[in-house]
Amino acid sequence: MTLPQAKPPLPSEDKRWKLVNATMRRNGYAGHALIEALHSIQDAFGFLDEISLRFVAGSLDLPLSKVYGVATFYHIFMLKPKGRHTCVVCTGTACYIKGAGDLVDTINARFGVQPGGTTEDDRLSVLAARCVGACGLAPAVVVDGELHGKLTAETLMTRLEELN
């Protein structure tokens, strides 16, 4: 019989760790609540770093390899911090046939980033979403959480240039 491991201490004084810990506690520190725990880290910190993955692995008594495997398998989890602004281009079918590909190309031409990347000055992260469900507004882009629909390359560029 293996004795349950002692729970690791919170990695730092940062209050956000308490939120993460609360999520795991609510699920009884069960291994199957790993994805819930990773979501709570990403919500609190914006991305998953090694410290947080180790903390979750220790708390849920899971091998780090498994935690890393899950974190890298799912598209939603980011292992690197995002830029100051994010621009999510919807590449769902409706947006695609209405020109989402052109939007991606234009962003790349202007800012030099492909979906999944961040500009060198950490100003803008560009992501591609499978479908944001705004098919009535295709092509749609979510800039800093705000949805913009029926875009052209020009209107999107104007929008992105305005960000500081």
Next chain:
Amino acid sequence: MHLDDLAELAEQYRALDAGITHEVRVCVAAACQSTGSLPVLEALTQANTDDCCKVKGVGCMGLCSAGPMVAVAPKDGGIPESVLYREVKPEDAAEVLASVGGPLVERLHCPTDQPFFTRQMRIVREHSGIIDPDSFKGYVAVGGYAGLIKALTEMTPADVLREMTTSGLRGRGGGGYPTGLKWSTIAKMPPGQKYVICNGDEGDPGAFMDRAVLESDPHRVLEGMAIAAYAVGASKGYVYVRAEYPLAVERLTTAIKKAKRAGFIGNKIADTQFSFEVEIRLGAGAFVCGEETALMASIEGLRGQPRPRPPYPAESGLWGCPTLINNVETFANIAPIITNGGEWFAGIGTEKSKGTKVFALAGSISHIGLIEVPMGITLREIIEEIGGGCPGGKAFKAVQTGGPSGGCIPAQHLDIGVDYDSLKTLGTMMGSGGMIVMDETCDMVDVARYFMEFCMTESCGKCTPCRTGTWQMHELLDRIAKSRGTPKDLVLLEELCEVVQATSLCGLGQSAPNPVLSTLRYFRDEYEEKLAGR
């Protein structure tokens, strides 16, 4: 609690709004919210001074491209009886309120006598756009939870199974497996821990039916799950929802909390011996998790990779226990079947496909949004009448159904009645209900490449045919699409389609070649033009 008690409760809740004669309903589902419906709701609420008029947020009314939508309706009226307004702005509030009992606002009016509204038949979406999705009382007031109480107090689990079999309902997630049969298999498993899972991992791009159901009428899904759990002997349920649907998760969380407090979910429901707990599990952006075995792996906190079947989840599912997995729309069909009887449901639709189906219309079509139509309606009616055809006078070319697992249907087959089997004979599938309309400007080889890119990225990597096959097929399609392919590439592509289809482990790989095969079947000339370097 008996049905009479529930009816009395519903009466009490209705009496809360006794003085109200009219309602001003603002759509607060995701699509309308993204066009700014919340400020409209606020402006209307503040401007409303009439005690006989109630301003409230409601679920999806269907015509997403005209959002934000506002309906002025007599208190118990549905969408056909309402005056609908489109693209309403906060500054229109006073005018909209003035039209309650007065002349309508011509400038914003969206007629409800057009085919988009009149040709629909609403079962799954009967409360959508009418009730406040966050209100438990609102759901009970329109007859909610009557199906569950009827099942628990007047029917045995075997009776419920019989009704389900009679109804002829088939799984709405795309596979079309008979729901009654699935439930009976799990019910027959020896007693013990069993699970009910609601699959809300709507991953097909261009499909947003399940999201609208969860955002507009979450209690309906919970009620369906509880009835299913009673019928199969389960005590625990999970709703697996995409993390990309935060509003659906929020509404569902509220619904579970309120249903629990009222005793319709939880321990000893309605003073019977039946207990049922529900938890939400968030997806994390993996298309393959829509596959049932991958979905269960994800609920268990693992990478969402499928495993071979058999054993089917009905025998050995979540943590090795018998598990029932149905899609959101399937569960939303259950309560009315129990209330009205399986015979009633079997009277709707075609011989082998009963009931209605919710479709998401998108792409090159005038009316973008959600529709619910009886099975057997022709594609022409859906696209030309309900959808209003392609905008800008462009000619229709094809409609894509079934997402990355489906195929394209060209104009010559538009007169076919839509059901599970007819779509299969056309080389596509029902899928979850996304319909993307493409016009003459659409490049079909590029569409095939788009879907292959999707499958390639979403392949979980477990089995070789899918992992490397989709990559190879994408390379070939990319070459052909860029007019750099050779006739040999096309031969190889067709060969690969066959191999990947026949040897992949799960539905993702097995159906990944479908978009290629169907475009080859109907638009081979476009491939050949590209090969000829044009």
